[in-house]
Amino acid sequence: MTPLDWIVLFGWIAFLVSYGLWRGRGSTSVNQYLLAGKTMPWYAMGLSIMATQASAITFISTTGQAYVDGMRFVQFYFGLPVAMVLLSATAVPIFHRAKVYTAYEYLEQRFDAKTRLIVAVIFLIGRGLGAGVALAAPAIVMSVMLDWPFYLTTILMGGVVILFTTMGGIKAVTYADVQQMMMIMGALILAVLIAIWKLPHDVSFLAAMRIAGAAGRLNAIDTHFDLNNRYNLWSGLIGSTFLMLAYFGTDQSQVQRYLTGRSIGQSRLGLLLNAMAKVPVQFFILFIGAIVFVFFIFERPPLLFQPVEMKRLEQTAEYPALEARYQQALDERQVAARKVKDGGSGDDFRAAQQKVNAVRSEAAKLSKDSDTNYIFLSFVKRYLPRGLVGLILGVILTATMSASSGEINSLATVSMIDVYRRHFHKDATDRHYLLASRIATVFWGIYAVAFANFAQRLGSLIEAVNQVGSLFYGSMLGVFVVAFFMKKAGGTAAFWGVVAGQATTFAVARFTPIAYLWYNMIGCLVVLAVAWAVTIASRRATSQT
Amino acid sequence: MDDATPVPEKGFEKIILDEPPPFLGTWERVYRFVLIYLAVIIFLAWLFTKHYAPPV
Numbered sequence: 001m002t003p004l005d006w007i008v009l010f011g012w013i014a015f016l017v018s019y020g021l022w023r024g025r026g027s028t029s030v031n032q033y034l035l036a037g038k039t040m041p042w043y044a045m046g047l048s049i050m051a052t053q054a055s056a057i058t059f060i061s062t063t064g065q066a067y068v069d070g071m072r073f074v075q076f077y078f079g080l081p082v083a084m085v086l087l088s089a090t091a092v093p094i095f096h097r098a099k100v101y102t103a104y105e106y107l108e109q110r111f112d113a114k115t116r117l118i119v120a121v122i123f124l125i126g127r128g129l130g131a132g133v134a135l136a137a138p139a140i141v142m143s144v145m146l147d148w149p150f151y152l153t154t155i156l157m158g159g160v161v162i163l164f165t166t167m168g169g170i171k172a173v174t175y176a177d178v179q180q181m182m183m184i185m186g187a188l189i190l191a192v193l194i195a196i197w198k199l200p201h202d203v204s205f206l207a208a209m210r211i212a213g214a215a216g217r218l219n220a221i222d223t224h225f226d227l228n229n230r231y232n233l234w235s236g237l238i239g240s241t242f243l244m245l246a247y248f249g250t251d252q253s254q255v256q257r258y259l260t261g262r263s264i265g266q267s268r269l270g271l272l273l274n275a276m277a278k279v280p281v282q283f284f285i286l287f288i289g290a291i292v293f294v295f296f297i298f299e300r301p302p303l304l305f306q307p308v309e310m311k312r313l314e315q316t317a318e319y320p321a322l323e324a325r326y327q328q329a330l331d332e333r334q335v336a337a338r339k340v341k342d343g344g345s346g347d348d349f350r351a352a353q354q355k356v357n358a359v360r361s362e363a364a365k366l367s368k369d370s371d372t373n374y375i376f377l378s379f380v381k382r383y384l385p386r387g388l389v390g391l392i393l394g395v396i397l398t399a400t401m402s403a404s405s406g407e408i409n410s411l412a413t414v415s416m417i418d419v420y421r422r423h424f425h426k427d428a429t430d431r432h433y434l435l436a437s438r439i440a441t442v443f444w445g446i447y448a449v450a451f452a453n454f455a456q457r458l459g460s461l462i463e464a465v466n467q468v469g470s471l472f473y474g475s476m477l478g479v480f481v482v483a484f485f486m487k488k489a490g491g492t493a494a495f496w497g498v499v500a501g502q503a504t505t506f507a508v509a510r511f512t513p514i515a516y517l518w519y520n521m522i523g524c525l526v527v528l529a530v531a532w533a534v535t536i537a538s539r540r541a542t543s544q545t
Numbered sequence: 546m547d548d549a550t551p552v553p554e555k556g557f558e559k560i561i562l563d564e565p566p567p568f569l570g571t572w573e574r575v576y577r578f579v580l581i582y583l584a585v586i587i588f589l590a591w592l593f594t595k596h597y598a599p600p601v
Contacts, residue, residue, distance in 0.1 A: 074590065078583070078587060081579055081582070081583040084579070085579055088576065089572070089576060210597070213596070213599065214597075214599050215599070216598075216599055218593065218594065218597040218598075219594055220590040220591075220594045221587070221590050221591045221593075221594040223591075233587070263563075263564055264563045264564070265563070265564040265566065268566075268572065275579050276579060276582060279583070350599065
C-alpha cells in the first residue's frame with residue numbers, strides 16, 4: 001500500500017461517517033432514531049437493504065467462489081424477487097398499519113406477549129451470533145491484507161460502527177449505505193475493466209469468456225434437482241424463496257429498513273428495487289471472479305493467495321517440489337488456454353486446470369487457512385493502480401461497517417422495544433427510551449467486537465456459526481405466516497408451532513445431509529402444521545365443553 | 546409477563562397511505578412485471594450457461 005492508498009482509504013471512511021452523521025442529525029426522539037421518523041424515500045431504503053445484505057464477505061468471498069467454483073452461486077438469489085413481491089403484497093401493509101417499531105411487536109397485537117417474546121429472543125440469539133461473525137470474517141481477511149493485528153482491525157471497525165450508529169441512528173446508517181452501495185459498484189466496475197484491459201493483447205474479451213466457459217466458470221444455471229446440492233435452480237427458486245421470505249419478512253435488520261418508509265408505496269418500491277437489482281448485481285460480482293480467473297491464466301498466480309500462509313509454505317520441505325510442479329502445470333494451462341481462444345475443444349485445457357487444482361489442493365493441506373477469500377484482494381493489491389487499491393480496500397472495510405451497523409441497530413431496537421420497554425420499564429419518557437436505545441446500541445456494538453475476537457479463535461467453525469442463522473429463520477417465518485393467513489389460530493397454537501419448528505430444524509440439521517437452504521422451508525411447514533393441529537384440537541375441546 | 550397490549554404512540558399519528566404505484570397503474574401489474582423480469586433473467590442466464598458450457 002502506498003501513502004496515496006492510505007490517504008484514499010482513511011479519506012473514504014472519514015467521508016462516509018461524516019456524511020452519514022450529517023444526514024442523520026436531529027434524531028431526537030425514539031421514532032426518529034429507530035425509524036427515521038418514517039420519512040425515508042424508496043431509493044434510499046432499497047439501496048440500504050442491498051448494502052446491509054452485502055457485507056465485505058459478499059465481495060471478497062463471492063468473487064473467490066467464482067474463481068474456484070464458477071458462477072452457480074447466483075442461483076441462491078433467484079428466490080429474492082419472488083419473496084420481495086410476496087412481502088410487498090402481505091407484510092409491508094400489515095406492518096405499516098400495525099404502527100410498530102419491530103416485526104415482533106405485531107405478534108403481540110395478533111397473538112400474545114409470550115409469542116412476541118419467544119420470537120424476539122430467537123432473533124436476538126441468531127442475529128447476535130451473526131453480528132460477531134459479520135465483523136470477524138472480513139476482519140480476518142483485512143487484517144492479513146493490511147498487515148494489522150486482528151484485534152486492532154475489529155476494534156477500529158467496531159469503534160467506528162458504534163460511534164456512528166449510536167450518534168446517528170437508522171437515518172445515518174441508511175444514508176451512508178446509499179453512498180456505500182454506489183461507491184462499491186463503481187469500484188467493482190473499474191476493477192473488472194482493468195482486469196479485462198490487462199489481459200494479453202491477443203486475448204479479446206470474448207476469447208476470455210470462451211476460456212472461462214471451457215473451465216466451467218460460467219456455469220450460472222444448474223437445472224438438475226438434488227436436495228443435497230446447495231446451489232441449483234430448484235434450491236434457488238424454492239429453498240431460497242423461503243430463506244428470503246424469512247430474512248426480509250421476519251429479521252428486524254431488514255424489516256426496520258422498510259418500516260422507515262413514509263408510506264406503504266415507498267416501502268414496496270424499496271423492496272422491489274432490491275428485487276430487480278439484486279440478481280444482476282450478484283451475477284456481475286461473480287462474473288468478476290470468472291474474469292480474474294482468466295486474468296491469472298496469463299499472469300502467474302501465487303500457489304496460495306493467503307500471503308501469511310504462502311510465506312509459511314515457502315519454509316516447508318515440500319515447497320520446492322510443489323512449486324516446480326505448479327509452474328509446469330501453469331505453463332501447460334496457458335498453452336492450452338491459447339488453443340481454446342483459437343477455437344480448440346478445451347480438453348487439454350481442462351486437464352491442465354486439473355493439474356493446477358491438484359497442486360493447489362496439496363499446498364492447501366499444508367495451510368491453516370482457506371485462500372478463497374484472498375483471491376480478489378490479491379488481484380486488487382498487485383495489479384490495480386495506486387489510489388484505486390486504497391479505495392477498494394476502503395469500500396470493503398466500510399461494507400463490513402455498513403452491514404454491522406444495520407445489525408447492531410436492529411439488535412438494539414428489539415432489546416429496547418420488545419424486551420426492556422415491554423417487560424421492564426413500561427411508562428418512561430421518550431427521552432428515557434432514546435437513551436436506552438443508545439445504550440443498547442453501544443452494548444451490542446461491544447458485544448459484536450468481543451464475539452468477533454472469540455469467533456476468530458474458533459477458526460473453521462466460523463463458517464458453521466454463519467450457517468446457524470438459517471436454523472432460526474424457518475420457524476420465525478412460520479409464525480408470521482400463521483399470523484397473516486391462519487385467522488383462527490391463537491397465541492398458544494403459534495407458540496407451540498414455533499417450539500416444534502425449531503426442534504425439527506435442529507434435528508434435520510443434526511441428523512440429515514439436507515442442504516441448509518431447505519431448513520427454512522422445513523421449519524416453516526412444521527410451524528404451520530403444528531399451529532393448525534393445535535388450533536383444530538383446541539376448537540374441538542372448546543366445542544365439547 | 547403480562548398481556549397488556551401496547552398503545553400506538555408518538556411518531557405514528559399520520560395516516561398510512563396505500564398509494565398506487567408510479568407506473569403500470571396497479572401493484573398487481575407491478576408484481577407481475579417483476580416476476581416476468583425474473584423469468585427473463587433466469588432464461589438469459591440459462592442461455593449464457595448453455596453457450597459457454599464445456600462439452601460433455
